[in-house]
Amino acid sequence: MTERTADTPRPVVTGLGVTAPNGLGTQAYWSATLDGKSGLGPITRFDGERYPVRVAGEVTEFDDTEHVPSRLAVQTDHWTHLGLTAAGMALADAGIDPADLPEYRMAVVTAGSSGGTEFGQREIEKLWSQGPQYVGVYQSIAWFYAATTGQISIRYGMRGPCGVICAEQAGGLDAVAQARRLLRQDASMVVTGGTDASLCPYGLVAQMSTGLLSTRDDPERAYLPFDGDACGYVPGEGGAMLIVEGEDTARARGARPYGAIAGYGATFDPRPDHGREPRSNLRRAITLALEEAAVPPDQVDVVFADALGVPAADLAEARAISSVFGPHGVPVTAPKTMTGRLYAGGAALDLASALLSIRDGVIPPTVGTRAAAPAYELDLVRGTARDGPVRKALVLARGHGGFNAALLVTDL
Amino acid sequence: MNHLDTRPAARRRTRARPGTGRPSRARQDRRVVITGIGVAAPGGIGVTSFWDLLTTGRTATRAITLFDATGFRSRIAAECDFDPGAHGLTPRQVRRMDRAAQLGVVSAREALADSGLTPADVPPDRLGVSIGSAVGCTMGLEQEYAVLSDGGREWLVDPAYGVPQLYGYMIPSTIATEIAWTAGAEGPVALISTGCTAGLDSVGHGYQLVKEGTACAVVAGAADAPISPITVACFDAIKATSPSNDDPAHASRPFDLDRNGFVLGEGAAVLVLEERGAALRRGAQVYAEIVGFASRSNAFHMTGLKPDGREMAEAIRDALRQARLRPEDVDYVNAHGSGTRQNDRHETAAFKSALGERAYQIPVSSIKSMIGHSLGAIGSIEVAACALAIRDNVVPPTANLHTTDPECDLDYVPLTARERPLEVVLTVGSGFGGFQTAMLLARERDGLAGRGSGHD
Numbered sequence: 001m002t003e004r005t006a007d008t009p010r011p012v013v014t015g016l017g018v019t020a021p022n023g024l025g026t027q028a029y030w031s032a033t034l035d036g037k038s039g040l041g042p043i044t045r046f047d048g049e050r051y052p053v054r055v056a057g058e059v060t061e062f063d064d065t066e067h068v069p070s071r072l073a074v075q076t077d078h079w080t081h082l083g084l085t086a087a088g089m090a091l092a093d094a095g096i097d098p099a100d101l102p103e104y105r106m107a108v109v110t111a112g113s114s115g116g117t118e119f120g121q122r123e124i125e126k127l128w129s130q131g132p133q134y135v136g137v138y139q140s141i142a143w144f145y146a147a148t149t150g151q152i153s154i155r156y157g158m159r160g161p162c163g164v165i166c167a168e169q170a171g172g173l174d175a176v177a178q179a180r181r182l183l184r185q186d187a188s189m190v191v192t193g194g195t196d197a198s199l200c201p202y203g204l205v206a207q208m209s210t211g212l213l214s215t216r217d218d219p220e221r222a223y224l225p226f227d228g229d230a231c232g233y234v235p236g237e238g239g240a241m242l243i244v245e246g247e248d249t250a251r252a253r254g255a256r257p258y259g260a261i262a263g264y265g266a267t268f269d270p271r272p273d274h275g276r277e278p279r280s281n282l283r284r285a286i287t288l289a290l291e292e293a294a295v296p297p298d299q300v301d302v303v304f305a306d307a308l309g310v311p312a313a314d315l316a317e318a319r320a321i322s323s324v325f326g327p328h329g330v331p332v333t334a335p336k337t338m339t340g341r342l343y344a345g346g347a348a349l350d351l352a353s354a355l356l357s358i359r360d361g362v363i364p365p366t367v368g369t370r371a372a373a374p375a376y377e378l379d380l381v382r383g384t385a386r387d388g389p390v391r392k393a394l395v396l397a398r399g400h401g402g403f404n405a406a407l408l409v410t411d412l
Numbered sequence: 413m414n415h416l417d418t419r420p421a422a423r424r425r426t427r428a429r430p431g432t433g434r435p436s437r438a439r440q441d442r443r444v445v446i447t448g449i450g451v452a453a454p455g456g457i458g459v460t461s462f463w464d465l466l467t468t469g470r471t472a473t474r475a476i477t478l479f480d481a482t483g484f485r486s487r488i489a490a491e492c493d494f495d496p497g498a499h500g501l502t503p504r505q506v507r508r509m510d511r512a513a514q515l516g517v518v519s520a521r522e523a524l525a526d527s528g529l530t531p532a533d534v535p536p537d538r539l540g541v542s543i544g545s546a547v548g549c550t551m552g553l554e555q556e557y558a559v560l561s562d563g564g565r566e567w568l569v570d571p572a573y574g575v576p577q578l579y580g581y582m583i584p585s586t587i588a589t590e591i592a593w594t595a596g597a598e599g600p601v602a603l604i605s606t607g608c609t610a611g612l613d614s615v616g617h618g619y620q621l622v623k624e625g626t627a628c629a630v631v632a633g634a635a636d637a638p639i640s641p642i643t644v645a646c647f648d649a650i651k652a653t654s655p656s657n658d659d660p661a662h663a664s665r666p667f668d669l670d671r672n673g674f675v676l677g678e679g680a681a682v683l684v685l686e687e688r689g690a691a692l693r694r695g696a697q698v699y700a701e702i703v704g705f706a707s708r709s710n711a712f713h714m715t716g717l718k719p720d721g722r723e724m725a726e727a728i729r730d731a732l733r734q735a736r737l738r739p740e741d742v743d744y745v746n747a748h749g750s751g752t753r754q755n756d757r758h759e760t761a762a763f764k765s766a767l768g769e770r771a772y773q774i775p776v777s778s779i780k781s782m783i784g785h786s787l788g789a790i791g792s793i794e795v796a797a798c799a800l801a802i803r804d805n806v807v808p809p810t811a812n813l814h815t816t817d818p819e820c821d822l823d824y825v826p827l828t829a830r831e832r833p834l835e836v837v838l839t840v841g842s843g844f845g846g847f848q849t850a851m852l853l854a855r856e857r858d859g860l861a862g863r864g865s866g867h868d
Contacts, residue, residue, distance in 0.1 A: 046567070047568065048568075050568060051568075051571065075714075103711070104708060104726060107709075114582045114583055115548075117582070121567075124557055124564070125561065127564065127641055128558055128564025128641075129563070129564030129565065131483055132644070133483075133485075135646055135649050137650050139649060140646040140647060140649065140715070141714040141844055144547060144844065145548065145584060145605035146607040146844065147714075147845070150607070150709075150844065151714070153711045153845070153846060154712065154713065154714065154846060158711055159709050161706065162709045162845070163606060164605045165602050166584050166588075167602060168583050168585050174600075186730075205569050205571045206553075206578045206581070206582040209574045209575065209576055209577070209578035266599075266601070267537070268541070268592050270593075270598055271593040284537065399585060400579065401580070403589075
């Protein structure tokens with residue numbers, strides 16, 4: 001962890017790997033997203049008819065055994081399969097062969113949120129229905145929150161300072177910020193991002209306990225953030241992995257970065273019964289990110305919103321955005337309306353989308369939401385993608401319990 | 413040179429920073445000290461009883477009482493005698509929080525009171541939280557599973573029996589949320605979950621947040637409460653835990669020839685980390701300064717360790733480089749010492765590789781011999797033990813170490829604590845996923861950092 005000096009090169013993203021409900025692989029995801037093609041649909045991973053939540057974002061075209069070697073697949077949960085796959089795509093996209101890089105300068109930092117839920121439910125069922133001797137040898141390494149980071153490190157021989165950060169949906173941005181911190185130290189390349197997959201019965205029922213999930217059966221009307229008709233969110237699975245490097249090393253090997261990580265802020269909300277005058281710590285996360293990047297609000301071209309789809313939370317986020325950017329002051333979008341909320345994978349996927357927006361000069365749409373409720377004072381990009389140069393994109397994420405994070409990416 | 417550094421020039425190491433030869437940025441020059449400690453560990457809740465147990469060399473391992481362990485291979489554990497109500501949690505807090513969060517919150521309260529830190533010293537915006545946990549709220553998650561599945565009968569678990577806090581049990585970040593609420597923190601909050609190094613990595617994360625100036629102070633620690641059927645069964649399955657069910661008090665035997673696996677534990681420790689200058693200005697007690705933190709991964713196997721200890725040695729060397737310390741400056745090594753043969757060989761080799769001859773000259777001990785292995789929590793509990801060791805110049809012993817293992821030929825401080833001047837202490841962790849972490853603590857004295865805290 002030897003600290004580098006003031007001329008530390010800026011951190012850039014050189015590779016993306018996406019496993020999303022509306023597209024497996026960056027290209028498939030991005031073209032579907034720009035076309036407004038949603039990946040939400042009825043739950044098929046188990047027979048969920050009895051549950052009031054029937055719509056989710058599943059990565060339906062993903063065949064675990066096709067994408068992960070069978071010996072590894074049996075030791076790991078679906079969540080890790082999606083993560084390993086995304087990491088492989090991201091490395092290929094960056095043009096990196098890990099064998100070429102110094103082992104201690106490669107690290108893996110993923111966001112985690114619910115761990116190997118499906119694998120865990122199968123094993124815990126064996127325990128409670130049959131007895132302790134029926135629990136398999138891989139439960140201990142498949143279920144815990146560090147499984148994906150550990151498996152990526154092992155698969156690619158990455159022996160640097162690896163990490164796992166959990167802050168529910170906000171964790172994806174916190175992980176990228178930690179990757180950036182490692183680049184300021186000794187790391188030369190970090191695999192970061194996150195995936196999640198909790199669409200098994202116990203995972204879904206646990207999510208339902210918050211009362212924030214949508215119970216509408218129509219996939220097109222189930223998740224409507226910022227709409228006057230908002231009724232909760234749809235859960236999903238998948239996420240994204242990103243390759244983060246210093247700009248100097250990236251340029252030296254001829255890589256073409258998507259953009260730079262220019263600013264970041266993380267804050268936490270006070271406890272719900274704190275009794276103080278309410279204030280917006282999400283707003284403070286935004287200003288921290290902009291101040292660090294020395295970017296004034298009027299230079300930001302798009303905000304990827306957290307977009308919970310719960311009216312009180314939508315209002316709080318809309319106020320945080322308009323208090324910084326002014327009423328209708330910046331285009332706001334929520335492509336997660338096409339994937340559902342992916343928890344540890346959600347913010348990482350939004351970050352990938354933000355970088356693709358910069359590359360292509362286009363803002364992906366929010367689908368489903370018919371009109372942003374007037375009180376929100378948002379310029380919501382609805383229905384169809386909006387063309388125009390995107391040089392600076394802000395990604396917002398909130399995690400259950402009070403986590404707020406904002407991350408600004410810029411063109412080079 | 414940073415404005416906080418008041419050391420005479422002669423006391424500073426002038427050796428160039430490896431790889432750069434340039435001074436580091438002023439904003440990275442902040443020094444970080446420990447000003448408060450809270451511990452909830454087997455053998456007693458609170459720092460006083462914890463440290464008394466360790467320094468008298470008693471063990472807190474016993475037959476499992478938290479559930480009926482009949483039919484399990486390992487039926488022993490290091491349990492906390494913990495009544496959350498007696499430690500100030502309200503009935504609603506008790507209902508809402510998993511046992512790990514309860515242990516963490518009680519420890520956080522003790523640490524904050526111990527530090528004397530108030531919102532007047534550090535406003536909420538500038539106060540962070542970094543908590544480690546390997547398995548999060550497993551106990552709550554399993555207890556609720558048993559009800560919702562009706563004892564494992566139903567794959568399609570019944571939401572009608574779901575409690576409102578069920579989702580909070582599934583996500584480990586809930587523990588950090590509860591501790592942030594306890595501390596009134598509104599700065600950066602994180603739950604670090606790197607398995608069995610999580611409690612060392614979380615303190616390291618908090619250290620970095622203060623060092624880089626993202627927060628003025630961080631409530632950093634870890635909590636785990638894994639003594640639940642599913643966790644016990646998953647370690648049974650890989651025969652990682654000790655089956656010495658007939659003699660639980662002597663079952664955790666790190667570095668002993670007759671070891672046969674680790675003894676699962678539970679607990680929490682929380683530290684208050686502050687920027688050193690601010691801590692000294694407010695007259696805070698300072699236990700120790702964190703002077704180095706590094707981690708590496710073996711990229712070898714999720715549970716297996718190579719006997720050469722190569723990556724742990726590299727982490728130790730990196731921590732020494734940051735601290736500008738040489739192996740001969742290290743006075744004590746708090747080992748991972750889990751009590752598995754592969755671990756004991758692995759880290760003994762790592763200490764020899766990184767410290768050379770010094771490894772043979774200094775005490776190396778494992779407190780897991782007394783309080784078991786509480787997965788992610790233990791790393792923070794061990795940092796707490798190291799800070800107390802520096803305060804009192806006492807090395808806690810390795811209990812149950814009676815029979816020398818020829819593969820382990822260092823001084824492991826058998827049975828009895830030892831008084832010894834401690835200026836610099838190394839603590840290490842090793843865990844599933846292949847993660848290896850090292851941290852160096854140094855005594856704070858008269859405004860001077862421990863020898864060679866490398867902040868030129």
